[in-house]
Amino acid sequence: MRIFHVLLIGLMLSSFGAIAQNVKPLIEFKSKTHDFGTLKEENGKQVYSFEFVNKGTSPIIIKNVRSSCGCTTPDWSKAPVAPGQKGFVKTTFDPKNRPGSFNKSITVTSNSDPAISILHITGTVAPRVKTVLDSFPRMMSGLRMPNNHFPMTKVKSTEIKEASLEVYNDTDSVMTVSFRRVPAHLAIKLVPEKIAPKKRAKVVVVYDASKKNDWGFVTDYLDVLVNGKFEPRNRFTISADIIEDFGQLSKEELAKAPKLEFEERVFNFGELQQGEKAEHTFLMKNTGKSDLLIRKTKTSCGCTAISPQSKIIKAGESTELKVVFNSRGKRGRQNKRITVITNAPTSSSVDLRVMGNVVMPNAN
Known part of the structure:
Protein backbone atom coordinates (compact mmCIF):
# COMPACT_ATOMS: atom_id res chain seq x y z
CA MET A 1 0.00 0.00 0.00
CA ARG A 2 2.84 2.28 0.90
CA ILE A 3 4.51 1.55 -2.45
CA PHE A 4 1.26 2.43 -4.20
CA HIS A 5 1.16 5.84 -2.48
CA VAL A 6 4.74 6.56 -3.49
CA LEU A 7 3.99 5.68 -7.12
CA LEU A 8 0.86 7.82 -7.06
CA ILE A 9 2.73 10.83 -5.71
CA GLY A 10 5.45 10.38 -8.35
CA LEU A 11 2.86 10.21 -11.11
CA MET A 12 1.18 13.38 -9.83
CA LEU A 13 4.50 15.24 -9.71
CA SER A 14 5.27 14.16 -13.28
CA SER A 15 1.87 15.41 -14.39
CA PHE A 16 2.41 18.75 -12.69
CA GLY A 17 5.80 19.02 -14.42
CA ALA A 18 4.25 18.32 -17.80
CA ILE A 19 1.55 20.92 -17.14
CA ALA A 20 4.21 23.43 -16.09
CA GLN A 21 6.07 22.81 -19.33
CA ASN A 22 2.90 23.45 -21.37
CA VAL A 23 2.22 26.87 -19.82
CA LYS A 24 4.79 28.49 -22.17
CA PRO A 25 3.22 30.90 -24.65
CA LEU A 26 2.97 29.71 -28.24
CA ILE A 27 3.38 32.30 -31.00
CA GLU A 28 1.65 31.60 -34.30
CA PHE A 29 1.96 34.01 -37.24
CA LYS A 30 -0.80 34.21 -39.81
CA SER A 31 1.97 34.39 -42.43
CA LYS A 32 5.73 34.61 -42.17
CA THR A 33 6.32 36.02 -45.66
CA HIS A 34 4.94 39.07 -47.42
CA ASP A 35 5.54 39.89 -51.08
CA PHE A 36 5.21 43.61 -51.85
CA GLY A 37 5.22 42.82 -55.56
CA THR A 38 6.64 45.59 -57.75
CA LEU A 39 7.20 48.89 -55.97
CA LYS A 40 7.90 52.24 -57.53
CA GLU A 41 10.90 53.85 -55.89
CA GLU A 42 9.27 57.27 -55.98
CA ASN A 43 6.29 56.00 -53.94
CA GLY A 44 8.45 55.99 -50.82
CA LYS A 45 8.32 53.79 -47.74
CA GLN A 46 6.10 50.70 -47.67
CA VAL A 47 4.59 49.24 -44.49
CA TYR A 48 3.33 45.75 -43.69
CA SER A 49 2.16 44.32 -40.37
CA PHE A 50 2.67 40.62 -39.60
CA GLU A 51 -0.13 39.45 -37.30
CA PHE A 52 0.28 36.69 -34.72
CA VAL A 53 -1.91 34.91 -32.15
CA ASN A 54 -0.89 33.64 -28.72
CA LYS A 55 -1.91 29.96 -28.83
CA GLY A 56 -0.35 29.23 -25.44
CA THR A 57 -1.59 29.63 -21.89
CA SER A 58 0.62 32.51 -20.69
CA PRO A 59 1.38 35.99 -22.08
CA ILE A 60 3.81 36.48 -24.98
CA ILE A 61 6.53 39.06 -24.44
CA ILE A 62 8.46 40.14 -27.53
CA LYS A 63 12.00 40.86 -26.38
CA ASN A 64 13.59 42.10 -29.58
CA VAL A 65 12.99 42.51 -33.32
CA ARG A 66 15.98 42.86 -35.64
CA SER A 67 16.02 43.44 -39.40
CA SER A 68 18.72 42.23 -41.81
CA CYS A 69 19.43 45.72 -43.18
CA GLY A 70 19.03 49.38 -42.35
CA CYS A 71 16.46 49.74 -45.14
CA THR A 72 13.89 47.93 -42.96
CA THR A 73 12.58 49.51 -39.76
CA PRO A 74 10.65 47.23 -37.37
CA ASP A 75 7.98 47.93 -34.74
CA TRP A 76 6.03 45.47 -32.58
CA SER A 77 3.58 44.91 -29.74
CA LYS A 78 5.37 46.26 -26.67
CA ALA A 79 2.80 45.11 -24.11
CA PRO A 80 2.45 41.39 -23.18
CA VAL A 81 -0.01 39.59 -25.47
CA ALA A 82 -2.44 37.50 -23.43
CA PRO A 83 -3.44 33.91 -24.40
CA GLY A 84 -5.85 33.95 -27.32
CA GLN A 85 -5.08 37.58 -28.12
CA LYS A 86 -3.41 39.03 -31.21
CA GLY A 87 -0.18 40.99 -31.60
CA PHE A 88 1.84 42.40 -34.47
CA VAL A 89 5.30 42.89 -35.89
CA LYS A 90 5.30 45.82 -38.28
CA THR A 91 8.04 46.42 -40.85
CA THR A 92 8.71 49.53 -42.93
CA PHE A 93 10.77 49.10 -46.10
CA ASP A 94 12.43 52.11 -47.74
CA PRO A 95 13.02 51.52 -51.50
CA LYS A 96 15.06 54.69 -51.98
CA ASN A 97 18.23 53.96 -54.01
CA ARG A 98 17.54 50.20 -53.85
CA PRO A 99 16.46 49.19 -57.37
CA GLY A 100 15.89 45.54 -58.24
CA SER A 101 14.65 42.55 -56.28
CA PHE A 102 14.95 42.30 -52.51
CA ASN A 103 14.51 39.64 -49.83
CA LYS A 104 14.90 40.94 -46.28
CA SER A 105 14.52 39.04 -43.03
CA ILE A 106 13.13 40.16 -39.68
CA THR A 107 14.19 38.15 -36.63
CA VAL A 108 11.69 38.11 -33.75
CA THR A 109 12.89 37.03 -30.30
CA SER A 110 10.29 36.34 -27.59
CA ASN A 111 9.55 34.16 -24.56
CA SER A 112 7.40 31.88 -26.72
CA ASP A 113 7.94 28.46 -28.18
CA PRO A 114 9.83 28.73 -30.48
CA ALA A 115 11.88 31.58 -29.01
CA ILE A 116 12.95 32.85 -32.45
CA SER A 117 10.72 33.44 -35.47
CA ILE A 118 12.05 34.54 -38.88
CA LEU A 119 9.84 36.71 -41.09
CA HIS A 120 10.56 37.74 -44.68
CA ILE A 121 9.56 40.60 -46.97
CA THR A 122 10.21 40.32 -50.70
CA GLY A 123 9.53 42.30 -53.84
CA THR A 124 11.05 44.28 -56.68
CA VAL A 125 11.82 48.00 -56.72
CA ALA A 126 11.23 49.72 -60.06
CA PRO A 127 13.80 52.54 -60.18
CA ARG A 128 12.62 56.07 -60.67
CA VAL A 129 13.80 58.07 -63.66
CA LYS A 130 16.94 59.91 -62.58
CA THR A 131 16.91 63.69 -62.70
CA GLU A 244 57.15 50.65 -59.97
CA ASP A 245 56.73 48.40 -63.00
CA PHE A 246 58.51 45.16 -62.11
CA GLY A 247 56.75 43.27 -64.90
CA GLN A 248 59.53 44.16 -67.33
CA LEU A 249 62.23 42.39 -65.28
CA SER A 250 63.58 39.05 -66.51
CA LYS A 251 63.99 36.02 -64.22
CA GLU A 252 67.71 36.76 -64.01
CA GLU A 253 67.06 40.39 -63.03
CA LEU A 254 64.53 39.34 -60.41
CA ALA A 255 67.02 36.85 -58.95
CA LYS A 256 69.56 39.68 -58.56
CA ALA A 257 67.03 42.20 -57.25
CA PRO A 258 67.25 43.76 -53.78
CA LYS A 259 65.19 42.35 -50.91
CA LEU A 260 63.99 44.32 -47.92
CA GLU A 261 63.67 42.83 -44.45
CA PHE A 262 62.80 44.48 -41.13
CA GLU A 263 63.71 43.07 -37.72
CA GLU A 264 60.28 44.28 -36.56
CA ARG A 265 57.40 46.17 -38.10
CA VAL A 266 55.52 47.33 -34.99
CA PHE A 267 56.67 49.62 -32.17
CA ASN A 268 54.43 49.87 -29.11
CA PHE A 269 55.45 52.81 -26.94
CA GLY A 270 53.10 51.73 -24.15
CA GLU A 271 51.74 54.82 -22.40
CA LEU A 272 52.73 58.46 -22.80
CA GLN A 273 51.49 61.58 -21.10
CA GLN A 274 50.18 64.10 -23.60
CA GLY A 275 53.07 66.23 -24.83
CA GLU A 276 55.74 63.57 -24.40
CA LYS A 277 57.69 62.04 -27.28
CA ALA A 278 58.58 58.43 -28.03
CA GLU A 279 61.58 57.46 -30.15
CA HIS A 280 62.32 54.19 -31.85
CA THR A 281 64.72 52.86 -34.46
CA PHE A 282 63.60 50.29 -37.03
CA LEU A 283 66.46 48.24 -38.48
CA MET A 284 66.13 47.48 -42.18
CA LYS A 285 68.39 45.12 -44.13
CA ASN A 286 68.98 44.40 -47.81
CA THR A 287 69.12 40.61 -48.16
CA GLY A 288 69.14 40.78 -51.96
CA LYS A 289 71.98 40.98 -54.47
CA SER A 290 71.84 44.59 -55.67
CA ASP A 291 71.41 48.09 -54.24
CA LEU A 292 68.20 48.74 -52.32
CA LEU A 293 66.86 52.24 -52.97
CA ILE A 294 64.54 53.87 -50.45
CA ARG A 295 62.25 55.74 -52.84
CA LYS A 296 60.10 57.39 -50.20
CA THR A 297 59.08 57.30 -46.55
CA LYS A 298 55.70 58.68 -45.59
CA THR A 299 53.71 58.93 -42.34
CA SER A 300 49.95 58.91 -41.81
CA CYS A 301 50.11 62.07 -39.69
CA GLY A 302 52.40 65.02 -39.03
CA CYS A 303 52.88 63.80 -35.45
CA THR A 304 55.46 61.24 -36.60
CA ALA A 305 58.90 62.25 -37.88
CA ILE A 306 61.11 59.82 -39.78
CA SER A 307 64.71 59.99 -40.91
CA PRO A 308 66.42 57.10 -42.69
CA GLN A 309 70.14 56.87 -42.01
CA SER A 310 70.81 56.13 -45.68
CA LYS A 311 68.66 55.97 -48.81
CA ILE A 312 70.90 53.45 -50.58
CA ILE A 313 71.55 50.10 -48.90
CA LYS A 314 74.17 47.85 -50.45
CA ALA A 315 73.55 44.10 -50.73
CA GLY A 316 73.96 42.45 -47.33
CA GLU A 317 74.07 45.77 -45.47
CA SER A 318 71.64 47.40 -43.04
CA THR A 319 70.50 50.89 -42.12
CA GLU A 320 68.42 52.50 -39.41
CA LEU A 321 65.09 54.26 -39.74
CA LYS A 322 64.61 56.58 -36.77
CA VAL A 323 61.04 57.41 -35.79
CA VAL A 324 59.88 60.10 -33.35
CA PHE A 325 56.23 60.18 -32.25
CA ASN A 326 55.03 63.46 -30.73
CA SER A 327 51.93 63.06 -28.56
CA ARG A 328 51.18 66.79 -28.43
CA GLY A 329 47.45 67.28 -29.02
CA LYS A 330 46.84 63.51 -29.05
CA ARG A 331 44.66 61.52 -26.67
CA GLY A 332 43.69 57.87 -26.24
CA ARG A 333 44.75 54.93 -28.38
CA GLN A 334 47.16 55.75 -31.21
CA ASN A 335 47.95 53.67 -34.29
CA LYS A 336 50.10 55.50 -36.83
CA ARG A 337 51.41 54.15 -40.12
CA ILE A 338 54.80 54.67 -41.73
CA THR A 339 55.05 53.61 -45.37
CA VAL A 340 58.45 52.73 -46.80
CA ILE A 341 58.61 52.55 -50.62
CA THR A 342 61.62 50.85 -52.22
CA ASN A 343 62.81 49.26 -55.47
CA ALA A 344 62.52 45.73 -54.01
CA PRO A 345 60.07 43.76 -56.21
CA THR A 346 58.83 41.55 -53.35
CA SER A 347 58.40 44.41 -50.86
CA SER A 348 58.07 47.63 -52.82
CA SER A 349 55.75 49.10 -50.19
CA VAL A 350 56.00 48.16 -46.51
CA ASP A 351 53.87 49.55 -43.67
CA LEU A 352 55.36 49.98 -40.19
CA ARG A 353 53.22 50.74 -37.14
CA VAL A 354 53.72 53.02 -34.13
CA MET A 355 51.08 52.43 -31.49
CA GLY A 356 50.28 53.00 -27.84
CA ASN A 357 48.12 55.04 -25.48
CA VAL A 358 48.27 58.77 -24.72
CA VAL A 359 46.89 59.90 -21.36
CA MET A 360 46.29 63.35 -19.94
CA PRO A 361 48.78 64.60 -17.32
CA ASN A 362 47.65 64.35 -13.72
CA ALA A 363 46.26 67.66 -12.49
CA ASN A 364 47.95 68.84 -9.28
Whole structure:
Protein backbone atom coordinates (compact mmCIF):
# COMPACT_ATOMS: atom_id res chain seq x y z
CA MET A 1 0.00 0.00 0.00
CA ARG A 2 2.84 2.28 0.90
CA ILE A 3 4.51 1.55 -2.45
CA PHE A 4 1.26 2.43 -4.20
CA HIS A 5 1.16 5.84 -2.48
CA VAL A 6 4.74 6.56 -3.49
CA LEU A 7 3.99 5.68 -7.12
CA LEU A 8 0.86 7.82 -7.06
CA ILE A 9 2.73 10.83 -5.71
CA GLY A 10 5.45 10.38 -8.35
CA LEU A 11 2.86 10.21 -11.11
CA MET A 12 1.18 13.38 -9.83
CA LEU A 13 4.50 15.24 -9.71
CA SER A 14 5.27 14.16 -13.28
CA SER A 15 1.87 15.41 -14.39
CA PHE A 16 2.41 18.75 -12.69
CA GLY A 17 5.80 19.02 -14.42
CA ALA A 18 4.25 18.32 -17.80
CA ILE A 19 1.55 20.92 -17.14
CA ALA A 20 4.21 23.43 -16.09
CA GLN A 21 6.07 22.81 -19.33
CA ASN A 22 2.90 23.45 -21.37
CA VAL A 23 2.22 26.87 -19.82
CA LYS A 24 4.79 28.49 -22.17
CA PRO A 25 3.22 30.90 -24.65
CA LEU A 26 2.97 29.71 -28.24
CA ILE A 27 3.38 32.30 -31.00
CA GLU A 28 1.65 31.60 -34.30
CA PHE A 29 1.96 34.01 -37.24
CA LYS A 30 -0.80 34.21 -39.81
CA SER A 31 1.97 34.39 -42.43
CA LYS A 32 5.73 34.61 -42.17
CA THR A 33 6.32 36.02 -45.66
CA HIS A 34 4.94 39.07 -47.42
CA ASP A 35 5.54 39.89 -51.08
CA PHE A 36 5.21 43.61 -51.85
CA GLY A 37 5.22 42.82 -55.56
CA THR A 38 6.64 45.59 -57.75
CA LEU A 39 7.20 48.89 -55.97
CA LYS A 40 7.90 52.24 -57.53
CA GLU A 41 10.90 53.85 -55.89
CA GLU A 42 9.27 57.27 -55.98
CA ASN A 43 6.29 56.00 -53.94
CA GLY A 44 8.45 55.99 -50.82
CA LYS A 45 8.32 53.79 -47.74
CA GLN A 46 6.10 50.70 -47.67
CA VAL A 47 4.59 49.24 -44.49
CA TYR A 48 3.33 45.75 -43.69
CA SER A 49 2.16 44.32 -40.37
CA PHE A 50 2.67 40.62 -39.60
CA GLU A 51 -0.13 39.45 -37.30
CA PHE A 52 0.28 36.69 -34.72
CA VAL A 53 -1.91 34.91 -32.15
CA ASN A 54 -0.89 33.64 -28.72
CA LYS A 55 -1.91 29.96 -28.83
CA GLY A 56 -0.35 29.23 -25.44
CA THR A 57 -1.59 29.63 -21.89
CA SER A 58 0.62 32.51 -20.69
CA PRO A 59 1.38 35.99 -22.08
CA ILE A 60 3.81 36.48 -24.98
CA ILE A 61 6.53 39.06 -24.44
CA ILE A 62 8.46 40.14 -27.53
CA LYS A 63 12.00 40.86 -26.38
CA ASN A 64 13.59 42.10 -29.58
CA VAL A 65 12.99 42.51 -33.32
CA ARG A 66 15.98 42.86 -35.64
CA SER A 67 16.02 43.44 -39.40
CA SER A 68 18.72 42.23 -41.81
CA CYS A 69 19.43 45.72 -43.18
CA GLY A 70 19.03 49.38 -42.35
CA CYS A 71 16.46 49.74 -45.14
CA THR A 72 13.89 47.93 -42.96
CA THR A 73 12.58 49.51 -39.76
CA PRO A 74 10.65 47.23 -37.37
CA ASP A 75 7.98 47.93 -34.74
CA TRP A 76 6.03 45.47 -32.58
CA SER A 77 3.58 44.91 -29.74
CA LYS A 78 5.37 46.26 -26.67
CA ALA A 79 2.80 45.11 -24.11
CA PRO A 80 2.45 41.39 -23.18
CA VAL A 81 -0.01 39.59 -25.47
CA ALA A 82 -2.44 37.50 -23.43
CA PRO A 83 -3.44 33.91 -24.40
CA GLY A 84 -5.85 33.95 -27.32
CA GLN A 85 -5.08 37.58 -28.12
CA LYS A 86 -3.41 39.03 -31.21
CA GLY A 87 -0.18 40.99 -31.60
CA PHE A 88 1.84 42.40 -34.47
CA VAL A 89 5.30 42.89 -35.89
CA LYS A 90 5.30 45.82 -38.28
CA THR A 91 8.04 46.42 -40.85
CA THR A 92 8.71 49.53 -42.93
CA PHE A 93 10.77 49.10 -46.10
CA ASP A 94 12.43 52.11 -47.74
CA PRO A 95 13.02 51.52 -51.50
CA LYS A 96 15.06 54.69 -51.98
CA ASN A 97 18.23 53.96 -54.01
CA ARG A 98 17.54 50.20 -53.85
CA PRO A 99 16.46 49.19 -57.37
CA GLY A 100 15.89 45.54 -58.24
CA SER A 101 14.65 42.55 -56.28
CA PHE A 102 14.95 42.30 -52.51
CA ASN A 103 14.51 39.64 -49.83
CA LYS A 104 14.90 40.94 -46.28
CA SER A 105 14.52 39.04 -43.03
CA ILE A 106 13.13 40.16 -39.68
CA THR A 107 14.19 38.15 -36.63
CA VAL A 108 11.69 38.11 -33.75
CA THR A 109 12.89 37.03 -30.30
CA SER A 110 10.29 36.34 -27.59
CA ASN A 111 9.55 34.16 -24.56
CA SER A 112 7.40 31.88 -26.72
CA ASP A 113 7.94 28.46 -28.18
CA PRO A 114 9.83 28.73 -30.48
CA ALA A 115 11.88 31.58 -29.01
CA ILE A 116 12.95 32.85 -32.45
CA SER A 117 10.72 33.44 -35.47
CA ILE A 118 12.05 34.54 -38.88
CA LEU A 119 9.84 36.71 -41.09
CA HIS A 120 10.56 37.74 -44.68
CA ILE A 121 9.56 40.60 -46.97
CA THR A 122 10.21 40.32 -50.70
CA GLY A 123 9.53 42.30 -53.84
CA THR A 124 11.05 44.28 -56.68
CA VAL A 125 11.82 48.00 -56.72
CA ALA A 126 11.23 49.72 -60.06
CA PRO A 127 13.80 52.54 -60.18
CA ARG A 128 12.62 56.07 -60.67
CA VAL A 129 13.80 58.07 -63.66
CA LYS A 130 16.94 59.91 -62.58
CA THR A 131 16.91 63.69 -62.70
CA VAL A 132 19.84 65.97 -63.49
CA LEU A 133 20.24 66.52 -59.75
CA ASP A 134 20.47 62.76 -59.19
CA SER A 135 23.12 62.26 -61.86
CA PHE A 136 25.07 65.44 -61.14
CA PRO A 137 24.64 66.27 -57.44
CA ARG A 138 27.72 68.48 -57.08
CA MET A 139 27.55 72.07 -58.31
CA MET A 140 30.32 74.53 -59.20
CA SER A 141 28.95 77.89 -60.32
CA GLY A 142 26.29 76.29 -62.53
CA LEU A 143 28.53 73.42 -63.65
CA ARG A 144 27.16 70.12 -62.35
CA MET A 145 29.07 66.84 -61.91
CA PRO A 146 28.76 63.52 -60.04
CA ASN A 147 31.78 64.45 -57.89
CA ASN A 148 35.00 66.44 -58.15
CA HIS A 149 37.45 63.53 -57.89
CA PHE A 150 39.51 61.76 -60.56
CA PRO A 151 40.79 58.53 -58.95
CA MET A 152 43.59 57.27 -61.18
CA THR A 153 44.15 54.35 -58.73
CA LYS A 154 47.39 52.43 -59.46
CA VAL A 155 49.61 54.03 -62.08
CA LYS A 156 52.99 52.59 -63.11
CA SER A 157 55.87 55.05 -62.84
CA THR A 158 56.34 55.07 -66.63
CA GLU A 159 52.65 54.99 -67.52
CA ILE A 160 50.37 57.59 -69.09
CA LYS A 161 46.79 57.14 -67.91
CA GLU A 162 43.56 58.86 -68.90
CA ALA A 163 40.31 59.44 -67.00
CA SER A 164 37.17 61.44 -67.74
CA LEU A 165 34.27 62.96 -65.84
CA GLU A 166 30.89 63.85 -67.33
CA VAL A 167 29.63 67.34 -66.48
CA TYR A 168 26.42 69.30 -67.13
CA ASN A 169 25.73 72.97 -67.82
CA ASP A 170 22.79 73.79 -65.56
CA THR A 171 22.50 77.40 -66.73
CA ASP A 172 20.69 79.12 -69.58
CA SER A 173 23.88 80.37 -71.23
CA VAL A 174 26.83 78.88 -73.08
CA MET A 175 29.55 77.93 -70.59
CA THR A 176 33.34 77.76 -70.78
CA VAL A 177 35.46 75.85 -68.28
CA SER A 178 39.20 76.36 -67.76
CA PHE A 179 41.72 75.22 -65.18
CA ARG A 180 44.45 76.76 -63.06
CA ARG A 181 47.47 75.41 -61.11
CA VAL A 182 47.88 72.50 -63.52
CA PRO A 183 51.23 70.71 -62.87
CA ALA A 184 53.49 69.44 -65.66
CA HIS A 185 52.46 65.80 -65.25
CA LEU A 186 48.79 66.60 -65.90
CA ALA A 187 46.89 67.65 -69.02
CA ILE A 188 43.22 68.57 -68.65
CA LYS A 189 40.61 69.80 -71.13
CA LEU A 190 36.88 70.17 -71.67
CA VAL A 191 35.32 68.27 -74.59
CA PRO A 192 33.75 70.13 -76.37
CA GLU A 193 35.44 73.43 -75.46
CA LYS A 194 32.07 75.08 -74.75
CA ILE A 195 28.93 73.60 -73.20
CA ALA A 196 25.55 74.65 -74.55
CA PRO A 197 22.81 75.39 -72.00
CA LYS A 198 21.34 72.26 -70.37
CA LYS A 199 23.84 70.05 -72.21
CA ARG A 200 26.55 67.60 -71.18
CA ALA A 201 30.29 67.53 -71.79
CA LYS A 202 33.38 65.69 -70.55
CA VAL A 203 36.41 66.77 -68.60
CA VAL A 204 39.35 64.63 -69.74
CA VAL A 205 42.50 64.27 -67.63
CA VAL A 206 45.77 62.72 -68.84
CA TYR A 207 48.23 61.68 -66.10
CA ASP A 208 51.91 61.21 -67.00
CA ALA A 209 53.48 59.45 -64.00
CA SER A 210 56.99 59.73 -65.46
CA LYS A 211 56.80 63.51 -64.98
CA LYS A 212 55.44 63.36 -61.43
CA ASN A 213 58.74 62.20 -59.90
CA ASP A 214 57.00 60.74 -56.86
CA TRP A 215 55.91 57.41 -55.40
CA GLY A 216 52.98 55.96 -53.53
CA PHE A 217 49.66 57.69 -52.96
CA VAL A 218 49.76 61.28 -54.20
CA THR A 219 47.13 63.97 -54.69
CA ASP A 220 46.89 67.11 -56.84
CA TYR A 221 44.36 69.95 -56.57
CA LEU A 222 43.32 72.01 -59.60
CA ASP A 223 41.30 75.22 -59.61
CA VAL A 224 38.19 75.17 -61.81
CA LEU A 225 37.22 78.43 -63.53
CA VAL A 226 33.67 78.69 -64.88
CA ASN A 227 33.36 81.39 -67.55
CA GLY A 228 36.79 82.64 -66.47
CA LYS A 229 35.88 83.08 -62.80
CA PHE A 230 37.11 81.09 -59.81
CA GLU A 231 35.06 80.57 -56.67
CA PRO A 232 36.37 79.09 -53.42
CA ARG A 233 35.82 75.31 -53.23
CA ASN A 234 35.68 75.04 -57.04
CA ARG A 235 38.47 72.48 -57.30
CA PHE A 236 39.18 69.08 -58.81
CA THR A 237 41.09 66.45 -56.85
CA ILE A 238 43.26 64.02 -58.81
CA SER A 239 44.76 61.09 -56.92
CA ALA A 240 47.08 58.26 -57.95
CA ASP A 241 49.05 55.43 -56.40
CA ILE A 242 52.35 55.46 -58.29
CA ILE A 243 54.04 52.07 -58.36
CA GLU A 244 57.15 50.65 -59.97
CA ASP A 245 56.73 48.40 -63.00
CA PHE A 246 58.51 45.16 -62.11
CA GLY A 247 56.75 43.27 -64.90
CA GLN A 248 59.53 44.16 -67.33
CA LEU A 249 62.23 42.39 -65.28
CA SER A 250 63.58 39.05 -66.51
CA LYS A 251 63.99 36.02 -64.22
CA GLU A 252 67.71 36.76 -64.01
CA GLU A 253 67.06 40.39 -63.03
CA LEU A 254 64.53 39.34 -60.41
CA ALA A 255 67.02 36.85 -58.95
CA LYS A 256 69.56 39.68 -58.56
CA ALA A 257 67.03 42.20 -57.25
CA PRO A 258 67.25 43.76 -53.78
CA LYS A 259 65.19 42.35 -50.91
CA LEU A 260 63.99 44.32 -47.92
CA GLU A 261 63.67 42.83 -44.45
CA PHE A 262 62.80 44.48 -41.13
CA GLU A 263 63.71 43.07 -37.72
CA GLU A 264 60.28 44.28 -36.56
CA ARG A 265 57.40 46.17 -38.10
CA VAL A 266 55.52 47.33 -34.99
CA PHE A 267 56.67 49.62 -32.17
CA ASN A 268 54.43 49.87 -29.11
CA PHE A 269 55.45 52.81 -26.94
CA GLY A 270 53.10 51.73 -24.15
CA GLU A 271 51.74 54.82 -22.40
CA LEU A 272 52.73 58.46 -22.80
CA GLN A 273 51.49 61.58 -21.10
CA GLN A 274 50.18 64.10 -23.60
CA GLY A 275 53.07 66.23 -24.83
CA GLU A 276 55.74 63.57 -24.40
CA LYS A 277 57.69 62.04 -27.28
CA ALA A 278 58.58 58.43 -28.03
CA GLU A 279 61.58 57.46 -30.15
CA HIS A 280 62.32 54.19 -31.85
CA THR A 281 64.72 52.86 -34.46
CA PHE A 282 63.60 50.29 -37.03
CA LEU A 283 66.46 48.24 -38.48
CA MET A 284 66.13 47.48 -42.18
CA LYS A 285 68.39 45.12 -44.13
CA ASN A 286 68.98 44.40 -47.81
CA THR A 287 69.12 40.61 -48.16
CA GLY A 288 69.14 40.78 -51.96
CA LYS A 289 71.98 40.98 -54.47
CA SER A 290 71.84 44.59 -55.67
CA ASP A 291 71.41 48.09 -54.24
CA LEU A 292 68.20 48.74 -52.32
CA LEU A 293 66.86 52.24 -52.97
CA ILE A 294 64.54 53.87 -50.45
CA ARG A 295 62.25 55.74 -52.84
CA LYS A 296 60.10 57.39 -50.20
CA THR A 297 59.08 57.30 -46.55
CA LYS A 298 55.70 58.68 -45.59
CA THR A 299 53.71 58.93 -42.34
CA SER A 300 49.95 58.91 -41.81
CA CYS A 301 50.11 62.07 -39.69
CA GLY A 302 52.40 65.02 -39.03
CA CYS A 303 52.88 63.80 -35.45
CA THR A 304 55.46 61.24 -36.60
CA ALA A 305 58.90 62.25 -37.88
CA ILE A 306 61.11 59.82 -39.78
CA SER A 307 64.71 59.99 -40.91
CA PRO A 308 66.42 57.10 -42.69
CA GLN A 309 70.14 56.87 -42.01
CA SER A 310 70.81 56.13 -45.68
CA LYS A 311 68.66 55.97 -48.81
CA ILE A 312 70.90 53.45 -50.58
CA ILE A 313 71.55 50.10 -48.90
CA LYS A 314 74.17 47.85 -50.45
CA ALA A 315 73.55 44.10 -50.73
CA GLY A 316 73.96 42.45 -47.33
CA GLU A 317 74.07 45.77 -45.47
CA SER A 318 71.64 47.40 -43.04
CA THR A 319 70.50 50.89 -42.12
CA GLU A 320 68.42 52.50 -39.41
CA LEU A 321 65.09 54.26 -39.74
CA LYS A 322 64.61 56.58 -36.77
CA VAL A 323 61.04 57.41 -35.79
CA VAL A 324 59.88 60.10 -33.35
CA PHE A 325 56.23 60.18 -32.25
CA ASN A 326 55.03 63.46 -30.73
CA SER A 327 51.93 63.06 -28.56
CA ARG A 328 51.18 66.79 -28.43
CA GLY A 329 47.45 67.28 -29.02
CA LYS A 330 46.84 63.51 -29.05
CA ARG A 331 44.66 61.52 -26.67
CA GLY A 332 43.69 57.87 -26.24
CA ARG A 333 44.75 54.93 -28.38
CA GLN A 334 47.16 55.75 -31.21
CA ASN A 335 47.95 53.67 -34.29
CA LYS A 336 50.10 55.50 -36.83
CA ARG A 337 51.41 54.15 -40.12
CA ILE A 338 54.80 54.67 -41.73
CA THR A 339 55.05 53.61 -45.37
CA VAL A 340 58.45 52.73 -46.80
CA ILE A 341 58.61 52.55 -50.62
CA THR A 342 61.62 50.85 -52.22
CA ASN A 343 62.81 49.26 -55.47
CA ALA A 344 62.52 45.73 -54.01
CA PRO A 345 60.07 43.76 -56.21
CA THR A 346 58.83 41.55 -53.35
CA SER A 347 58.40 44.41 -50.86
CA SER A 348 58.07 47.63 -52.82
CA SER A 349 55.75 49.10 -50.19
CA VAL A 350 56.00 48.16 -46.51
CA ASP A 351 53.87 49.55 -43.67
CA LEU A 352 55.36 49.98 -40.19
CA ARG A 353 53.22 50.74 -37.14
CA VAL A 354 53.72 53.02 -34.13
CA MET A 355 51.08 52.43 -31.49
CA GLY A 356 50.28 53.00 -27.84
CA ASN A 357 48.12 55.04 -25.48
CA VAL A 358 48.27 58.77 -24.72
CA VAL A 359 46.89 59.90 -21.36
CA MET A 360 46.29 63.35 -19.94
CA PRO A 361 48.78 64.60 -17.32
CA ASN A 362 47.65 64.35 -13.72
CA ALA A 363 46.26 67.66 -12.49
CA ASN A 364 47.95 68.84 -9.28
